[in-house]
Amino acid sequence: xxxxxxxxxxxxxxxxxxxxxxPSSSLSSRCVTETATATHSFEVPSFSRLLEGMGAGMFVxxxxxxxxxxxxxxxxxxxGLREEHKGHASVFLCLADGAADVWAxxxxxxxxxxxxxxxxxxxxxxASHTFESxxxxxxxxxxxxxxxxEQLLRLDAADCFTIRCELTVILGSRPEDLSRSVKILxxxxxxxxxxxxxxxxxxxxxxxxxxxxxxxxxxxxxVRSPVFDAEFFGPMKGNAAEEQILVDDMEPSIFDSLLHFxxxxxxxxxxxxxxxxxxxxxxxxxxxxxxxxxxxxMMCEAELxxxxxxxxxxxxxxLAEQHHCADLKDACLTFVASRDVLGAVMKTGGFKHLTESSxxxxxxxxEKIAKS
Numbered sequence: 209x210x211x212x213x214x215x216x217x218x219x220x221x222x223x224x225x226x227x228x229x230x231p232s233s234s235l236s237s238r239c240v241t242e243t244a245t246a247t248h249s250f251e252v253p254s255f256s257r258l259l260e261g262m263g264a265g266m267f268v269x270x271x272x273x274x275x276x277x278x279x280x281x282x283x284x285x286x287x288g289l290r291e292e293h294k295g296h297a298s299v300f301l302c303l304a305d306g307a308a309d310v311w312a313x314x315x316x317x318x319x320x321x322x323x324x325x326x327x328x329x330x331x332x333x334x335a336s337h338t339f340e341s342x343x344x345x346x347x348x349x350x351x352x353x354x355x356x357x358e359q360l361l362r363l364d365a366a367d368c369f370t371i372r373c374e375l376t377v378i379l380g381s382r383p384e385d386l387s388r389s390v391k392i393l394x395x396x397x398x399x400x401x402x403x404x405x406x407x408x409x410x411x412x413x414x415x416x417x418x419x420x421x422x423x424x425x426x427x428x429x430x431v432r433s434p435v436f437d438a439e440f441f442g443p444m445k446g447n448a449a450e451e452q453i454l455v456d457d458m459e460p461s462i463f464d465s466l467l468h469f470x471x472x473x474x475x476x477x478x479x480x481x482x483x484x485x486x487x488x489x490x491x492x493x494x495x496x497x498x499x500x501x502x503x504x505x506m507m508c509e510a511e512l513x514x515x516x517x518x519x520x521x522x523x524x525x526x527l528a529e530q531h532h533c534a535d536l537k538d539a540c541l542t543f544v545a546s547r548d549v550l551g552a553v554m555k556t557g558g559f560k561h562l563t564e565s566s567x568x569x570x571x572x573x574x575e576k577i578a579k580s
Contacts, residue, residue: 236386242379246275249319250282253368253546256361259286260354264294269302276377278306282316284371289349297354299371300347303339311338311378318352319370320360322482322515326369328356366546401428401471413440416452420460424467432470434500458498462491469496469504486515490527497531505533513539518549522558529566541569545576 250270252259259268270282285298301314313336318326329352337346361367404410404425411423429436439453455463461479465488468476480488493508495501509528513536516524521540528537544550550573553559562569 237383238386239381240384241381244276244377244379246273246280246375246377248273248280248282248373248375250284250371250373251368252284252371253366255286255369256358256367259284262286264288264291267298270371272304275375276306276310276312276379278310278377279304280373280375282371282373283345283347293349295354296350297352297357298347298349299351300345301335301337301373301375302345303342305342308339308341308344312336313376313378315372315374316347316351317372317374318360319372321363321368321517323370325372326360328352328360366543366549368546398472398474402468405467405471414452415455415463417455417458417460417463421452422460422463422467429470432501436499458495459491462488462495465492466495466499466501466504469501473503475504475507486512486520490524493527493531493533505531509533509536512536516540516543518552519556520558522553522556522562525569526558526562526565529569541572541576544573545579550577 248270252268264287265285266287267283267285269284272279272281274280281302281304283300283302285293285300288294288296289298289300299316301312301316303310313334315334317333318329320326333348333351335346335348339346357369360369408423411425413424413426413429415422415424426436426440430440431437461477465475465477468474475492477485477488477492489508489511493505493512496505496508512524512527516539521543525537525540527533528540544553
């Protein structure tokens with residue numbers, strides 16, 4: 209070739225062109241921190257009458273609860289950890305048993321009689337600490353001023369408050385190779401069932417409750433409730449052929465909550481404010497008993513038991529008597545006997561109904577008071 213030109217003779221890539229990128233061998237990974245969690249509520253009744261005045265450094269302890277393979281408990285010092293704290297109640301989290309040298313994050317909250325976080329502590333107190341040995345305690349010498357605590361106790365006939373601990377134990381960290389991990393979605397079956405109830409697709413039964421109509425699926429109701437099972441597929445199945453099934457003696461909002469529980473296993477009380485929640489839970493307990501929903505009935509019992517007060521205790525005793533709620537009834541009788549509240553209870557409208565419907569309960573109340 210003339211003019212000094214030359215031929216490119218290599219059979220590889222033209223060096224003037226960029227080389228193709230080779231696949232990257234780098235992989236993605238992340239740090240996975242393994243934890244264990246627990247929530248424990250420590251109820252403290254008769255604080256002013258029995259515990260206050262124990263002296264600085266004296267404490268009462270919750271039962272031991274477990275998290276991360278270790279035992280934990282809450283310690284309350286009614287008159288403070290030391291003399292300089294005597295104007296406060298002191299609260300600590302303690303490592304009761306298990307392997308030591310463990311890091312934990314936790315929140316200590318003061319709850320009022322409705323189970324809500326009290327603002328007397330301003331906010332829930334959060335902390336993290338490495339518990340180096342069994343018996344090691346960490347917390348707040350000035351958890352709440354006793355003068356402020358008295359405000360809370362005056363509103364509770366049982367002279368009671370609750371300390372709640374939300375605990376996370378840090379068990380350790382490890383790397384995870386994201387290139388090989390398979391992401392699994394969180395369980396969401398209850399969301400699908402709730403959507404099925406709201407959408408109304410495939411419904412085959414309609415209920416009329418005080419003029420309001422509710423559509424549902426027979427098979428779902430039957431598998432959850434023995435009463436519905438008998439009504440749709442048992443000896444009572446003749447009634448199911450009706451265009452609408454009439455539900456007497458129940459408010460539409462309660463029946464709506466009943467259906468939500470059947471489909472989602474959760475209590476939903478739409479449109480019910482805090483002031484009306486207790487009464488709504490009473491009605492929901494009646495509905496649960498009516499349709500044989502034992503888990504719902506127990507959940508209602510638990511909330512009623514934890515929220516009972518002077519105004520509601522008489523009607524709750526009647527309710528417990530009528531629907532065979534032995535634990536709820538015993539808790540109410542204990543509440544009346546825990547302090548001298550019988551006089552205040554007798555002034556409520558529910559007490560007259562109690563004496564008329566269940567006069568024998570009065571004897572049980574007096575027996576409880578005599579034993580307290």
